[in-house]
Amino acid sequence: MHEMSLVAGLFEILEEKAREHGARRVTAVRLRVGRLAGAVPELLVTAFDMYKKGTLAEEAALITVPVPVLVRCRACDEKFEVDDYVFQCVACGAPDLEILSGTDMLVESIELETDEDASL
Amino acid sequence: MKRKDVAVYEDILKSNVAAAAEVRRRMRERGVLTVNLMSSPGAGKTTLLERLVEKLTPPGRLAVIEGDIETERDAERLRAKGVPAWQIQTGGACHLEARMIGRLLDELPPDLDFLFIENVGNLVCKAFLTAQVLVLSKADLMGLLPFDPERARREALEVNPALEVFRVSALTGEGLDDFVACLHRARAKLTPEDGRHA
Numbered sequence: 001m002h003e004m005s006l007v008a009g010l011f012e013i014l015e016e017k018a019r020e021h022g023a024r025r026v027t028a029v030r031l032r033v034g035r036l037a038g039a040v041p042e043l044l045v046t047a048f049d050m051y052k053k054g055t056l057a058e059e060a061a062l063i064t065v066p067v068p069v070l071v072r073c074r075a076c077d078e079k080f081e082v083d084d085y086v087f088q089c090v091a092c093g094a095p096d097l098e099i100l101s102g103t104d105m106l107v108e109s110i111e112l113e114t115d116e117d118a119s120l
Numbered sequence: 121m122k123r124k125d126v127a128v129y130e131d132i133l134k135s136n137v138a139a140a141a142e143v144r145r146r147m148r149e150r151g152v153l154t155v156n157l158m159s160s161p162g163a164g165k166t167t168l169l170e171r172l173v174e175k176l177t178p179p180g181r182l183a184v185i186e187g188d189i190e191t192e193r194d195a196e197r198l199r200a201k202g203v204p205a206w207q208i209q210t211g212g213a214c215h216l217e218a219r220m221i222g223r224l225l226d227e228l229p230p231d232l233d234f235l236f237i238e239n240v241g242n243l244v245c246k247a248f249l250t251a252q253v254l255v256l257s258k259a260d261l262m263g264l265l266p267f268d269p270e271r272a273r274r275e276a277l278e279v280n281p282a283l284e285v286f287r288v289s290a291l292t293g294e295g296l297d298d299f300v301a302c303l304h305r306a307r308a309k310l311t312p313e314d315g316r317h318a
Binding site: 027 | 121
């Protein structure tokens, strides 16, 4: 399952951020998942729940936020959403589109639990 | 104990993206055209490579990295042709990742023109959007099967209009020379700024 290796990348970020903020635990993760990112949100959640056991995010919930595919036509500058895999400008028909969003997976925010004494 | 929200905005693939950029940089510096071959299983990637070995270059100037779930079989087929070939067993991951490739680069022979990476995977993922070449394999079967190559070409171009499309038969040799010419052109165009030929 390819979601497992994606989640491994997510945990690298979680560990790095927790260290940066002196946090002991991660309690929630919001992940923006592009529709063309090549991952199934439900499988990401399953992989996350398998991976988190014994880690600093053991109690955390993964919340996925779907991100639509937005493109810009390089010929006429029209911006629109692609939802059927047809990469052609809806205004002028040109095929040369720049993808603006919807192909990646970004950690939007995480909720951390910190030791108050340590941050004083 | 207190809780706080932290804004992050980081790509979970960032370490793979960085590793991939490093692989591209190293191959570009050596003047090696690196080709990532992807298809569903059974499309004929290994057979195509066996034919390419005969056409492209002296066999020692071409290397192959094979991705497979469990076996060494594909690498053995290419070694039989005199090609240095490495097999990476992905063990259930659906395709090769940049770090797996990066670890092998030091073992590659010094004088190389082409590196082929025979990847594991289907094209459901966004790889299709960034591919530069589409090879329709088994051209000798076209006409015998209901598959419509012209329609496949048209629909592929709708998704990725930058694709160069070739119809190739590894069995009869049809279309191979055109594809080989395309690989030579891509290698000639390798510059320090543009090492990206999928």
